[in-house]
Amino acid sequence: MFQDMSKDFDIKKIRRSNTISESNCEPHVHPFHEIFYLSSGECTSFIDHNIYKFGKGDLVIVPGGCLHKTVYTGKGIHERIVISFRQEITDWIKEQIGAEYLKNCMVPGVINIPEKRRNYVDSLLDKLMFENDTPDILSTAFIKAGLVELLLFIIRCKEYEDNVIKEIDVDNRKIQEVATYIFEHYTENILLEDVADKFDMNKSFLSKRFKTATGFGFKEYIINLRIQNACRLLLETNKSITDIAFECGFNDSNYFGDSFRKIKGISPRKYRKNETF
Structure with a gap:
């Protein structure tokens, strides 16, 4: 949102x-x-x-x-x-x-x-x-x-001051590592089962734990990161909307448009025309 x-x-x-x-x-x-x-x-x-x-x-x-x-x-x-x-x-x-x-x-x-x-x-x-x-x-x-x-x-x-910066939640250290990995690779084709294997976790357990710890579903988080990057590219570059979709990790420009409207409440084209959104 x-x-x-x-x-x-x-x-x-x-x-x-x-x-x-x-x-x-x-x-x-x-x-x-x-x-x-x-x-x-x-x-x-x-x-x-x-x-x-x-x-x-x-x-x-x-x-x-x-x-x-x-x-x-x-x-x-x-x-x-x-x-x-x-x-x-x-x-x-x-x-x-x-x-x-x-x-x-x-x-x-x-x-x-x-x-x-x-x-x-x-x-x-x-x-x-x-x-x-x-x-x-x-x-x-x-x-x-x-x-x-x-x-x-x-x-x-x-x-x-000493010790004023709070440490990241140590109770969710493993999920923290997963979230960081996704953050660094969200433009790639990231699948739940591949990430579960990489971090030696059960797929169902990872899905539930990720949702509990972050508030995001696994796929939901990836989509939000991609849309966030797409917003930046729409405002800061002259790249076509199709090129931006693929650069952000979407393999279908129509799916990109649907996802963008769902999260932003406006189409990518209208978002680019009005920077106040």
Whole structure:
């Protein structure tokens, strides 16, 4: 599923229970960046090709264009604060400290905020929500300043703090290896039985475990990666739609078109004509 937003910045608080209907989100991708802070509960997120397990006090970075899905685990209520923003709002950081720092800041992953610094992060997020929910003539400036402060804090965590970058979910290490392999070879003819043999796993077990760990069916994940790459080629090159289909791993241009419409809700041709989709 492709998602977009109508403004340059948004922040909201989301509360969910762990019921089946509320505990999972659909796999999706969006052009804007997303940062979310888990204030209660436990989650597993599949971002690009990495599986992360995290809990209270963890901050998740999802750059624009990353395919991802979150599954809420554990008991009780899960509460997170979600910040969405476009790249343009971070131009000031590039001018002050350089584009490389900002690029490293927005690498997908999970940061465990040191406990002694959580009150600071909570206060900063509260200010952002206040300015977003009760805007006046100065709110846009306050929001930009607050977001810059949060991003600078993340950069400092990555540069100077020990053990703040959460490790990939060790309970799903084998599936992690499978997901990475698919991510690196999705343009090829990848079959479930071949991958199962490669990683010395039963085909049925791999299929079920992959779905549980990532939220994607085996074939569904491959198709989503191919469509994600096709979107990039449609916007960045003049290659024909048929050539793009084959380059991304589809052996039938009609199947490519059907798959693209199912995921993006629009044909490849219309997507190319309108970059806002």
